[in-house]
Amino acid sequence: MTQTELKVVDSTALDVEVIRQDFPILNQEVNGHPLVYLDNAASSQKPIQVIEAVDAYYRLDNANVHRGVHRLSQRATDAYEGARDKVRGFLGAKSDKEIIFTRGATEAINLVAQSFARPQLKAGDEVLISYLEHHANIVPWQMVCEQTGAKLKVIPMVESGELDLTGLDELLNERTKILAIGHVSNALGTVNPIKDIIAKAKAKSIPVLVDGAQAVPHLVVDVQDLDCDFYVFSGHKMFAPTGIGALYGKQALLEAMPPWQGGGDMILSVSFDNTIYNALPYKFEAGTPHIAGAVGLGAAIDYMNSLGIENLAAYEHHLLDAATRKLEAMDGVRIIGTAKDKASVLSFMIEDVHPHDVGTIFDQQGVAIRAGHHCAQPVMQFYGIAATARASFAFYNTEQEIDALVNAIKTTQELFA
Amino acid sequence: MSDLRDLYQQVIMDHKKNPRNFREIVDANHMAHGNNPLCGDALVVYVKLNDGVIEDVSFQGSGCAISVASASLMTETLKGKTLEEAEKLYDNVHNALTGESENAELAGKLQVLGGVKEFPARVKCATLSWHTVHAAMDNDHDISVSTE
Numbered sequence: 001m002t003q004t005e006l007k008v009v010d011s012t013a014l015d016v017e018v019i020r021q022d023f024p025i026l027n028q029e030v031n032g033h034p035l036v037y038l039d040n041a042a043s044s045q046k047p048i049q050v051i052e053a054v055d056a057y058y059r060l061d062n063a064n065v066h067r068g069v070h071r072l073s074q075r076a077t078d079a080y081e082g083a084r085d086k087v088r089g090f091l092g093a094k095s096d097k098e099i100i101f102t103r104g105a106t107e108a109i110n111l112v113a114q115s116f117a118r119p120q121l122k123a124g125d126e127v128l129i130s131y132l133e134h135h136a137n138i139v140p141w142q143m144v145c146e147q148t149g150a151k152l153k154v155i156p157m158v159e160s161g162e163l164d165l166t167g168l169d170e171l172l173n174e175r176t177k178i179l180a181i182g183h184v185s186n187a188l189g190t191v192n193p194i195k196d197i198i199a200k201a202k203a204k205s206i207p208v209l210v211d212g213a214q215a216v217p218h219l220v221v222d223v224q225d226l227d228c229d230f231y232v233f234s235g236h237k238m239f240a241p242t243g244i245g246a247l248y249g250k251q252a253l254l255e256a257m258p259p260w261q262g263g264g265d266m267i268l269s270v271s272f273d274n275t276i277y278n279a280l281p282y283k284f285e286a287g288t289p290h291i292a293g294a295v296g297l298g299a300a301i302d303y304m305n306s307l308g309i310e311n312l313a314a315y316e317h318h319l320l321d322a323a324t325r326k327l328e329a330m331d332g333v334r335i336i337g338t339a340k341d342k343a344s345v346l347s348f349m350i351e352d353v354h355p356h357d358v359g360t361i362f363d364q365q366g367v368a369i370r371a372g373h374h375c376a377q378p379v380m381q382f383y384g385i386a387a388t389a390r391a392s393f394a395f396y397n398t399e400q401e402i403d404a405l406v407n408a409i410k411t412t413q414e415l416f417a
Numbered sequence: 418m419s420d421l422r423d424l425y426q427q428v429i430m431d432h433k434k435n436p437r438n439f440r441e442i443v444d445a446n447h448m449a450h451g452n453n454p455l456c457g458d459a460l461v462v463y464v465k466l467n468d469g470v471i472e473d474v475s476f477q478g479s480g481c482a483i484s485v486a487s488a489s490l491m492t493e494t495l496k497g498k499t500l501e502e503a504e505k506l507y508d509n510v511h512n513a514l515t516g517e518s519e520n521a522e523l524a525g526k527l528q529v530l531g532g533v534k535e536f537p538a539r540v541k542c543a544t545l546s547w548h549t550v551h552a553a554m555d556n557d558h559d560i561s562v563s564t565e
Contacts, residue, residue: 353482354456354480354481354482355456355481356456356458356480356481356483356539356542357425357481357482357483360421360424360536360538360539361421361425364420364421371456372455372456372457373456373457377457380457386456386457386458386459386479386480387456387457415421415425416425416430416482
């Protein structure tokens with residue numbers, strides 16, 4: 001972060017007090033204190049622009065997509081496909097055919113594991129992931145390994161919470177059939193150098209899936225620049241509704257993959273003798289999709305673009321730096337995850353206080369954080385702990401809220417003194 | 418803050434800092450592992466039963482203040498009790514903390530756990546050791562229980 005970037009942000013680019021008015025949920029008291037919502041890595045809050053887009057869809061346009069000739073069906077289809085094009089632009093993909101709507105990142109990873117990896121994996125093959133993964137980017141691969149006899153290999157990590165890439169050349173070998181790696185660690189906030197990692201894998205023609213669930217709320221993503229084969233994310237972590245997310249896949253790969261789920265909308269014609277599958281992206285969207293969710297996701301992308309994702313990222317960096325400095329200065333507080341490049345996540349331990357007690361005490365002061373293993377138990381095992389307390393920031397958080405976090409830590413320490 | 422003081426009473430904090438019977442019983446004839454997968458709390462409960470009486474009971478493991486203090490209190494409460502008395506205490510704790518019985522009041526020194534009722538997300542922390550000891554007494558081999 002350079003001083004010039006900070007200056008731009010601090011002066012005019014973002015007016016946080018104005019932005020907060022877009023988020024009605026933030027304006028409430030919890031346990032007699034103003035809500036301080038610092039659990040954005042678990043799920044983010046929704047701006048009125050997203051809430052109203054979903055509301056308007058149900059009030060005005062609701063019908064099934066790709067079916068009726070009537071006006072509402074046409075409007076619903078336009079809204080749904082319009083949202084797909086917004087996701088395409090958001091990820092920098094070439095074509096709308098490369099954007100598959102899913103329930104979220106988890107479903108997208110399962111789709112790739114079952115449709116792309118499973119048919120080609122054999123006993124002795126390897127699937128490579130990293131130590132920092134969320135369970136959503138571990139378990140689907142364990143399942144496909146169990147189904148095929150392939151082996152799960154893991155890129156190790158070091159104390160700072162960064163990946164240890166010294167052995168990457170050996171881990172990427174002729175047995176490696178796919179690399180699945182997180183862009184940003186949900187438990188620690190580490191931003192992985194995925195462009196370099198992808199380049200190394202591509203040099204050996206190994207396909208790469210990137211789990212971007214924690215990255216898309218905070219970073220500008222360009223899948224063509226990254227040259228990954230698959231990129232997945234969830235809407236609810238980026239100010240959109242729950243139950244909607246997307247899979248980006250390179251068109252040639254998606255074309256070659258068999259459908260994952262069967263049903264309506266993913267077929268061109270069905271008879272009992274023969275069914276012809278629909279073209280991309282519909283081949284992978286069996287059944288009536290979450291149309292309103294897609295509309296909300298499109299509205300969230302518009303909202304982020306209107307503020308400027310670079311501005312959001314710079315402001316969040318500023319918040320994270322400020323929070324990190326303040327916690328570092330506190331006795332009895334240990335920050336877990338000290339990577340050089342981090343995004344919006346501050347995991348920490350208060351000496352002699354279990355994170356679950358921390359979570360309860362914070363909640364009594366209106367401060368919402370996550371306490372637990374963050375669906376990343378291997379990371380916890382690496383540090384020899386069962387859980388951490390995790391504060392995670394969004395662009396609507398303020399420096400005053402960081403002070404509330406610091407005060408909540410002090411209260412906890414006093415109570416446990 | 419007053420609710421917090423109810424939850425983290427001095428007795429709770431004392432048991433958290435100095436858990437009683439925090440050791441292995443080498444000649445235990447019953448034991449069980451208890452896990453709360455949500456928060457990662459994990460403990461082992463050892464029981465030495467002699468002719469229907471709990472001659473010794475202990476625990477080891479790690480967890481939050483509530484789960485450690487509750488386990489510590491549990492061992493103090495159960496030592497010397499018959500299986501029948503232990504069963505009644507287990508029912509009492511379960512009913513009082515999960516609200517299954519409206520009139521249930523915690524017995525004796527277990528009353529300090531009452532503050533947990535105001536914190537539904539934490540009830541499982543307080544009941545973990547009781548579920549674990551219950552499983553231990555019911556089985557003569559090592560068994561795992563989970564509060565999820």
